[in-house]
Amino acid sequence: MIRVEHVTVEGEGRKILDDVSFQVKSGETKVVLGPSGAGKSSLLKIILGLWKPTAGAVFIDGMEITHLSERALNPIRRRTAMVFQGNALFDSLTVAENVGYFLQEHSTMSAAEIYERVEDCLQFVNLPDTMNLLPEEISGGMKKRVAIARAIAFHPEIILYDEPTTGLDPINAKTITELIIKLKQERHATSIIVTHILRDAFAVGDSLAVMDNGNIVFDGSPEELLACELPFIQNFLSEIREEARLILHEQR
């Protein structure tokens, strides 16, 4: 379970997050929506302990991580994966080394076992035959998929996706969305997915949060979001309201 309590983050004299509280239950998939600059990526970095909040606290499975040192954070980080918005692939390592990085670093698996797992993961994101390429030798959309393969390779219990489908063609975007749904159903990973694509949000989210200007302006079920009267939400949804209704209907 991830619980964020009254978190405020200040950067360069401005509030990036302003008294944000929310929680994600174990096994739940929470989608975070919001315009550019709302503070979505910052929220994920706070949850991983990469940034320290100026006020407030973050709890993972009941344990407060806000003031933990890097070393003390390691046990939690070893159960958590993050897909960075800019991928953040290690550019001096090959695709296979990127995907196998965590296992190489922390597991007792043999090289052959790691190789097999890496192969599976790359198959999973529809990228066979890229193993020995460097990140600079593959396209933007392929990088995104490598980043996802790297995040899921060690079967994390918590996965934070920062815009996993942005910049992908519709077919691969669909594959990734299906992959996220599959991971959720098979492994019951607790996930937070930041996305701009409302269609994906309705397809994968158990609950949705909408951020604006460092605040969470809505947090609830997809149905509640569609029924929400706030002008900001109305505006935000105006384009896809009918489509979202259809997706929800299909799912139920």
Next chain:
Amino acid sequence: MGNHSIDIAPIRALKMKLLRLQEYSIFAVENVRALFAAWRYRRDTLEQMYLIGAQAFPIVFISGMFSGVIMAIEAGNRLETFGAKLLVGRTTALAVVRELGPVITGLLMAARTGAKNASELGSMQVSEQIDALRAFGTNPIEKLAVPRLVAALVMFLPLTLVADLIGLLGGMTVSDIWLHVDRGFFWHSAVYDLKMKDIIVGCAKPVVFSFFISTISCFYGLATTGGTVGVGRAAVNAVVVASVVVLFNDYIFTKVIWAIL
């Protein structure tokens, strides 16, 4: 209002500098405490030894040769006017082993290794690769800074010794050609006059320089903010500060440690 800002700006700048110095000191101590990680990340350590050590031999070779040659010519010319050209071997040896070899190699490494470390780690920082490492439970100091530090600690001494040796051989050759000082005599007088103290100081310098060059450049690299411009700034700062620290350390060695030994 105007008066205040004039009074306060330098104080704030000084405070920032002191804060930086404190952060650096903590970073350097963490490097030392994590030194054993070089074994855990031995592949990275070996790779760094190759990149910052083995690959630097050509430039060190050339600079070592010229420093010895120039020293022998200058000293030879002066000494010859007093009819003391036979002292050229001793003079060159002392200058090369104690000062020119270590300092010129140190400055070259401050530029070469400093720019490399700061820009590599800086690019990794601005492209969030450092964050990704931390997210995977890897300590960037252990994985990135310590292998570079150990590689420098190991490689700078042999590099300096090569510079010394090539410098002496270069000095010997030009003395023979232009001053007609016999090669054998040059070599003997050079080696004979070198004391243990000279050699210890000449060998201790590169080790100390390597520590500062590596930790300073990794510190600036990991502290990079502000995109491409920030990476450039980190590289420039790393090279400037590391060079000044090399020169300052050399002064300390010459003035203080020499007196104690």
